[in-house]
Amino acid sequence: MAPAISLRSAVALSEGFPVLSGVDLDLEAGQVLVLLGANGAGKTSLLRLLAGLLPLRSGEARVFGCALPDGAAALRRQVGLAGHDPGLYEELNALENLRFALKASRLDPGGAEAALDRVGLAGRLSTTQLVRLSEGQRRRAALAWLVARRPALWLLDEPHAGLDAATRHLVAELCEEAAMGGACVVVSSHEPELVTPMANIVATMGGGAVLRSDPGGRRTSGASDVA
């Protein structure tokens, strides 16, 4: 069976600057891939490429059957991305943000409450404007967006940064639940001790390429290969 994600010599530019310089990567459905590396190594760029947001300049990339860059629009509907900036509307509350996102995605907006409850933002917190919530609570709202949409590909860019212990534990739980449900999960991080146990594969990036790959602590999915 073909891997859910397959990259061969993938090169991408951002404003003319090469941010990915030949990435090779295979990932099966139900696996968790962790990306490590220094700032500027290409982790965020790789996540944006996988989301169909950064155009592929050369090489081959196929994600959930969508060949990039032409299939980017079709791919985006299957992707959930939680980055440094949650990308939500700060003037709206978490419930309104989720209902809007679900309606826009042609999903039942009734799932918003359950998703917020899952990430611990039930009750008054769900109806408080995001601008009045703490950074950690806004991150929880962004995670609720992923929980509600149930994308086939979860992309988390440094999801543990600035979070308390309970929310870090929640991130690990949600990744595991998503992977057990058959989704691919890709997490970038600067904290190997937190993310290695939850990963099938740990890829170390540098200079816009995968420098090495090692098995992670998770053993509950099929074989995979990161070149």
Added chain:
Amino acid sequence: MWRDALLIAGRDLRIEIRTRVGLWQVLPFAFLTLLLFAFALGPKPGLLAQAAPGLFWLAVMLSVVLAAQRSLALEGSQATREAGRLLGLDPAGIFLGKTLALLVEVLILEGGLLLGVVVFFHVQVTDWLVLVPSCLLAAAGLCAASIFYGSLAGDARVRATLLPLLFLPLAAPVLIAGAKAFEASVQTGSGSGARWLGVLAVFALVYLALGVALYGPMEE
């Protein structure tokens, strides 16, 4: 496309109702513009009434720049724009939705300004059948053009200065046609209103079509 447009318009208007930026910032700016022009012209009622059509549309155009900046700032951060792209919304729907929400705000603003012009500039409107459609068509054209050029201007760092440069010269036909239609609506039996309504309708249709066709590629 229309479903996405209504969704976006509803969200933008909800945010506007909550933040009241239009009410407390854009509307006072529009009144201030009218007031300053009145000060510059001096206390001559005849002159003020004569200049009122042009001043009204100039105040509307400058206020549209502010309101459009605000509307586009809602999608200001890269993360917010990318989150929107991941939702799979139709780009034409996004353009129409943002234009529709801005249109509602600008029509309210026009109503307030019109009241100000009638009360303070002593203008007597005789042909509402010309004035009302001209306000609607001109607002639609200005809103579509400002959202179009605002998106073209890129991110917020350059948009604040680039949008007025792109938008104001190209919106000059609305200023002229709107002012002429306004003049026709205060002069009984002038009969020239329909011609200017046609110009305003063409302007609105051109920018609505441009936005629907090109908003997606511009966002990419």
